[in-house]
Amino acid sequence: MKTVLAAAIALAVGGNAAPAPQITESPLAGPEPPVRSSVFDGPTAHGAFSGEATTTGALSKPALAPSIAPLPPLPVTYTNNNGELQAPVMPVPYQPAGGIGTNGTEPYYHPLSDFDYESFVVALYQEWIELDLFHDGLAKFSEQDFTDAGLTAEDRSLIEFMANQEVGHATLLSNILGPAAPPQCTYNYPYTTVREFLDFCQKLTRFGESGVYGFLGHLDSQAAATLLLQSISTEARQQMIFRQFDGLHPMPVWFEVGIPQSWAWTLLAPYISSCPANTTRVAWQNFPALTVLNQPNPAKLNPNLGPDQAATGSNPLNATTRSPLADAPRYAMFVSQLNATYVPLVNITESGASAVQPNMSTFAGDPAVNGTIFISITSQNPYLTPYNLSMINPFVYAGPALYQAG
Numbered sequence: 427m428k429t430v431l432a433a434a435i436a437l438a439v440g441g442n443a444a445p446a447p448q449i450t451e452s453p454l455a456g457p458e459p460p461v462r463s464s465v466f467d468g469p470t471a472h473g474a475f476s477g478e479a480t481t482t483g484a485l486s487k488p489a490l491a492p493s494i495a496p497l498p499p500l501p502v503t504y505t506n507n508n509g510e511l512q513a514p515v516m517p518v519p520y521q522p523a524g525g526i527g528t529n530g531t532e533p534y535y536h537p538l539s540d541f542d543y544e545s546f547v548v549a550l551y552q553e554w555i556e557l558d559l560f561h562d563g564l565a566k567f568s569e570q571d572f573t574d575a576g577l578t579a580e581d582r583s584l585i586e587f588m589a590n591q592e593v594g595h596a597t598l599l600s601n602i603l604g605p606a607a608p609p610q611c612t613y614n615y616p617y618t619t620v621r622e623f624l625d626f627c628q629k630l631t632r633f634g635e636s637g638v639y640g641f642l643g644h645l646d647s648q649a650a651a652t653l654l655l656q657s658i659s660t661e662a663r664q665q666m667i668f669r670q671f672d673g674l675h676p677m678p679v680w681f682e683v684g685i686p687q688s689w690a691w692t693l694l695a696p697y698i699s700s701c702p703a704n705t706t707r708v709a710w711q712n713f714p715a716l717t718v719l720n721q722p723n724p725a726k727l728n729p730n731l732g733p734d735q736a737a738t739g740s741n742p743l744n745a746t747t748r749s750p751l752a753d754a755p756r757y758a759m760f761v762s763q764l765n766a767t768y769v770p771l772v773n774i775t776e777s778g779a780s781a782v783q784p785n786m787s788t789f790a791g792d793p794a795v796n797g798t799i800f801i802s803i804t805s806q807n808p809y810l811t812p813y814n815l816s817m818i819n820p821f822v823y824a825g826p827a828l829y830q831a832g
């Protein structure tokens with residue numbers, strides 16, 4: 427790999443340059459950035475938690491209703507069927523009318539609601555674990571272990587670089603949140619080999635990425651959303667790299683799936699064993715866990731060979747956070763690409779059930795079920811599309827589980 431360190435950059439422009447903009451002091455004061463020492467202090471502690479927790483459970487306030495009632499769409503104030511500019515004027519030459527934050531308003535790169543704040547909180551918990559995880563794999567396994575798994579010195583150096591990217595992501599999100607941004611925690615990882623480490627990395631980055639896509643378009647602060655997208659696009663590249671290290675096709679789908687914050691938190695929380703006292707808590711739901719018993723195993727030559735077991739299994743009976751609307755397990759909800767599809771559960775037992783993987787497509791025969799699918803057990807089957815997916819939350823009985831069909 428060659429890097430150009432210093433080079434003269436010659437630029438030629440056709441017309442007269444615009445006058446230099448006048449830079450003035452910002453009148454908008456955001457929250458203070460947090461004081462962080464853990465970022466550069468090396469790995470945090472690892473392993474299971476022993477002791478007595480000072481705080482558990484989600485942050486909460488009284489709820490107005492058990493579920494969100496559907497509403498009709500807002501009036502549509504714009505249509506364009508002829509490709510012409512529809513407004514009579516433009517704000518400036520070459521800038522079509524409209525857009526959010528395009529009229530000179532100074533950007534405010536911080537949360538503008540509890541929804542924004544809590545979305546960034548769960549995203550920051552995710553960035554912190556990634557920062558620790560990528561370092562942990564490099565520290566835990568020897569050069570020989572990586573070589574035996576088919577990875578070179580350059581591959582290890584790329585993992586190290588990805589860990590450093592997480593320093594940037596965690597700093598950005600901490601600064602967006604301000605003084606109460608959560609710090610790094612203690613983590614408990616399930617891998618014991620390099621192959622398992624790589625597979626865990628591609629799974630963890632997968633739900634981190636999908637968790638952000640689920641809320642990005644709903645944020646009140648579009649300015650903060652822009653910065654988050656710029657970091658999550660890097661995370662999406664990390665996910666593809668870990669998939670390839672894992673021997674998988676990097677992106678066997680046409681669209682990347684988005685999931686609600688509570689789904690991402692449910693998938694992330696089991697790997698956090700504890701956090702320092704007074705760590706800012708999360709308001710999202712941690713649903714009862716769901717396990718796919720016959721998850722394809724990427725470490726096998728034929729991922730379909732393995733013990734013959736039920737399609738999905740869960741242990742949902744001891745759930746205490748569950749909504750009263752999630753009264754019984756009835757459907758397996760497959761969330762993939764652009765689609766949410768419900769399959770009736772069969773062979774329901776005390777701790778599990780089965781469902782047949784649906785055969786459906788996004789467009790032009792592209793199989794929707796490929797790559798990563800998120801499966802939840804639900805009590806109802808409302809019709810949902812990517813932008814109103816979180817309306818399922820009160821009906822989630824267990825899950826999601828991450829299922830990788832390809």
Ligand SMILES: *[C@@H]1O[C@H](CO)[C@@H](O)[C@H](O)[C@H]1NC(C)=O
Pocket residue numbers: 496497808809810811814817
């Ligand atoms: C979700 O949005 C779709 C349109 O994209 C709509 O048809 C559906 O009714 C909505 N679901 C609910 C529960 O409101």
Ligand SMILES: *[C@@H]1O[C@H](CO)[C@@H](O)[C@H](O)[C@H]1NC(C)=O
Pocket residue numbers: 525526527528529531
């Ligand atoms: C500029 O646009 C924002 C929304 O993007 C709006 O809230 C604000 O009122 C606009 N300001 C002016 C002066 O039109």
Ligand SMILES: *[C@@H]1O[C@H](CO)[C@@H](O)[C@H](O)[C@H]1NC(C)=O
Pocket residue numbers: 675678679793795796797831832
């Ligand atoms: C998933 O995508 C890969 C890559 O395009 C393809 O080889 C495989 O057949 C697909 N699987 C299914 C079930 O469509």
Ligand SMILES: *[C@@H]1O[C@H](CO)[C@@H](O)[C@H](O)[C@H]1NC(C)=O
Pocket residue numbers: 703704
């Ligand atoms: C946690 O917060 C409480 C109340 O602000 C404070 O008294 C206590 O010292 C804090 N504990 C730690 C470990 O920071």
Ligand SMILES: *[C@@H]1O[C@H](CO)[C@@H](O)[C@H](O)[C@H]1NC(C)=O
Pocket residue numbers: 741743744776777
């Ligand atoms: C639920 O929890 C109780 C107490 O911990 C335990 O005895 C029981 O086996 C659990 N039930 C299931 C289905 O896991």
Ligand SMILES: *[C@@H]1O[C@H](CO)[C@@H](O)[C@H](O)[C@H]1NC(C)=O
Pocket residue numbers: 736737772773780781782
């Ligand atoms: C449900 O159980 C029956 C009887 O054991 C079995 O034949 C069937 O394949 C099961 N269904 C699924 C979807 O696993």
Ligand SMILES: *[C@@H]1O[C@H](CO)[C@@H](O)[C@H](O)[C@H]1NC(C)=O
Pocket residue numbers: 785786
């Ligand atoms: C899935 O559906 C497609 C299109 O209807 C069909 O060609 C294909 O055979 C189906 N695959 C399976 C496994 O049923």
Ligand SMILES: *[C@@H]1O[C@H](CO)[C@@H](O)[C@H](O)[C@H]1NC(C)=O
Pocket residue numbers: 764765767786787788789794
């Ligand atoms: C999946 O979503 C795409 C895009 O909205 C739509 O064209 C397709 O019909 C959906 N498929 C199913 C089975 O719902």
